[in-house]
Ligand SMILES: O=C(O)COP(=O)(O)O
């Protein structure tokens with residue numbers, strides 16, 4: 001029997017990875033003779049993985065970027081980021097308790113992220129959370145990635161979850177658009193990485209702390225979606 005499932009985004013939702021992503025982004029930008037970026041810039045550039053983050057930083061500084069140079073800088077970013085895992089990254093307050101609560105109630109848990117799969121696995125493992133997740137799918141796990149709804153639907157399938165009893169939890173427009181396109185209710189956290197408030201993207205619900213991700217809320221969202 002397929003299980004009800006909660007699918008989490010990773011960066012900015014389950015784990016506050018900003019300090020490490022920002023350090024690695026700036027490490028690669030400085031190597032490309034670019035100005036480094038601050039947290040506000042980072043929040044605009046993150047969301048589609050390292051390659052797009054570097055491309056967006058160049059575009060914001062109106063600098064041309066050849067594809068070989070992008071490959072080189074992405075390599076530097078990846079080596080720096082991967083070698084530093086878990087760095088300063090920590091789960092957001094209440095994540096561990098929410099995981100326990102949902103698991104005890106019979107929900108399968110999964111991660112659907114635009115981070116690379118290897119980095120996602122290494123980070124979740126280093127934080128001691130891997131055993132809780134039935135599937136961890138990154139941007140390179142399938143041939144498509146968020147906002148393509150198949151990334152979410154295939155993650156649910158990989159985890160043995162029931163798409164009719166599924167909820168996505170995310171921090172960005174990408175997550176909200178993905179879930180809506182998949183016909184799955186979506187809870188937005190309002191503390192993640194987006195330069196516009198998540199309410200503008202009209203998620204099914206908004207929470208400001210994982211304590212608010214109650215069984216009552218997910219049951220209500222699943223019932224309303226059927
Ligand atoms: O690292 C990124 O760019 C995005 O990662 P996320 O999908 O887990 O938010």
Ligand SMILES: [Mg+2]
Nearest residue numbers: 009011012171
């Ligand atoms: Mg995110």
